[in-house]
Amino acid sequence: MALSEFLSGAKPHRDILSNDKINIVYITEVMTTMKFGSKIFQYGLKVFVQTLQICYILLKIDAPSYMLLQNPPGLPAIAAVWAVCLLRGSKFIIDWHNYGYTIMSLTHGDHHPIVLIAKWYEHFFGKLSDSNLCVTEAMKEDLRVNWNIKATTLYDCPSPIFRETPLELQHKLFKKLAKDFDAFKARSESVPSNLEQTAFTELHTGTGNVTHIQGRPALLLSSTSWTEDEDFSILLKALEEYEGFKNSGITLPPLVCAITGKGPLQEFYNNLIEKLHFKHVHICTLWLEAEDYPVLLGSGDLGVCLHKSTSGLDLPMKVVDMFGCHLPVCAIDFPCLHELVKTEENGLIFKNSHELAVQLKLLFTDFQNEKNKLGVFKRNLKESKMVQWDENWDETVRPLLAANN
Numbered sequence: 001m002a003l004s005e006f007l008s009g010a011k012p013h014r015d016i017l018s019n020d021k022i023n024i025v026y027i028t029e030v031m032t033t034m035k036f037g038s039k040i041f042q043y044g045l046k047v048f049v050q051t052l053q054i055c056y057i058l059l060k061i062d063a064p065s066y067m068l069l070q071n072p073p074g075l076p077a078i079a080a081v082w083a084v085c086l087l088r089g090s091k092f093i094i095d096w097h098n099y100g101y102t103i104m105s106l107t108h109g110d111h112h113p114i115v116l117i118a119k120w121y122e123h124f125f126g127k128l129s130d131s132n133l134c135v136t137e138a139m140k141e142d143l144r145v146n147w148n149i150k151a152t153t154l155y156d157c158p159s160p161i162f163r164e165t166p167l168e169l170q171h172k173l174f175k176k177l178a179k180d181f182d183a184f185k186a187r188s189e190s191v192p193s194n195l196e197q198t199a200f201t202e203l204h205t206g207t208g209n210v211t212h213i214q215g216r217p218a219l220l221l222s223s224t225s226w227t228e229d230e231d232f233s234i235l236l237k238a239l240e241e242y243e244g245f246k247n248s249g250i251t252l253p254p255l256v257c258a259i260t261g262k263g264p265l266q267e268f269y270n271n272l273i274e275k276l277h278f279k280h281v282h283i284c285t286l287w288l289e290a291e292d293y294p295v296l297l298g299s300g301d302l303g304v305c306l307h308k309s310t311s312g313l314d315l316p317m318k319v320v321d322m323f324g325c326h327l328p329v330c331a332i333d334f335p336c337l338h339e340l341v342k343t344e345e346n347g348l349i350f351k352n353s354h355e356l357a358v359q360l361k362l363l364f365t366d367f368q369n370e371k372n373k374l375g376v377f378k379r380n381l382k383e384s385k386m387v388q389w390d391e392n393w394d395e396t397v398r399p400l401l402a403a404n405n
Helices: 039-060 077-088 100-108 113-126 137-146 167-178 233-247 266-274 292-297 317-324 353-364 373-384 389-403
Strands: 002-006 023-027 066-071 091-096 131-134 195-197 201-204 209-212 218-223 255-260 281-286 302-305 329-332 347-350
Touching (some): 023 039, 039 077, 066 077, 077 091, 131 389, 167 201, 167 209, 167 292, 218 292, 218 317, 233 255, 233 266, 255 292, 266 281, 292 317, 302 317, 302 353, 353 373
Parallel strands (some): 002 023, 066 091, 218 255, 218 302, 255 281, 329 347
């Protein structure tokens, strides 16, 4: 199997890198510093060069039976992959995760020429695939009605690496993070010689046992690509309210909010965070290796998702990963979210910062008590026995591939 991806993306997990059956072929980003000509000309030239790159790479590898393309990004990949499939006799499958033109409209507006061209492009070339997958029933219906495309719903499922993290691994990760982030360091300055502490855990060096620290903070987790479709000011305002709850005497734990990821708006939000002076809430933004990310998710108490689908038809993969780690989620509302987040079962849905603040207060009140609502959500996730990715693939995609033979 050949996996082609942009070199600027996140480093794949070591299980992929070490798999002899997977040949990773990287695509180098180009034209990012070009300054001459109009923006439309620059974009057109970039698309042209990327088309040549993609075609060259796909013609260089051994001819596959199938070429599977995740969209977005689909411009120029959809047309390029379709053309190569036509030349090499391969079946072309598009995996629809969203519509690329709706993401572009965040920056340019719905009626910008680039957005209109991208919309036409996806509609026209999307119909030329042999088979289609999509991530929600809502998208399946939209593709059928508005695009005349028949798709099979393949819900995102967590990889087996996403699971609840044992305390020993939690402690190791917290020790590692404490080197760069004060929020993970031991709260006490005088730690007994037979203990090794972080803000959340302590290792008894004599026995090797790891336990949670009495009165530890709650760990709130979120992940993002720091783009326009996620408004993190909602979370920051909710944390301000949470700080106010603590200051007013309400019994709540101190809070560590760790936000993972990198992207174009990270510096903007980091500047906002620096202006906040909380006593009971600590916020840190970090970038983790692929191996550490699932360990952190499996160590958290609650996840927050601010992903608001640009099309209203896709679901946030980060929530799928959190559920795989038995981590309940508070997620911002959008039309098809109910296909993933079940209110009062595995999480809660909010519409604004105040609703999120009230939910944080509710869930973190006596949060280590398993009979608390947060504990009930965790138990529901454990008992739900989510379908793993490989099972989902075998049940949904293998029959589709067999039908195309």
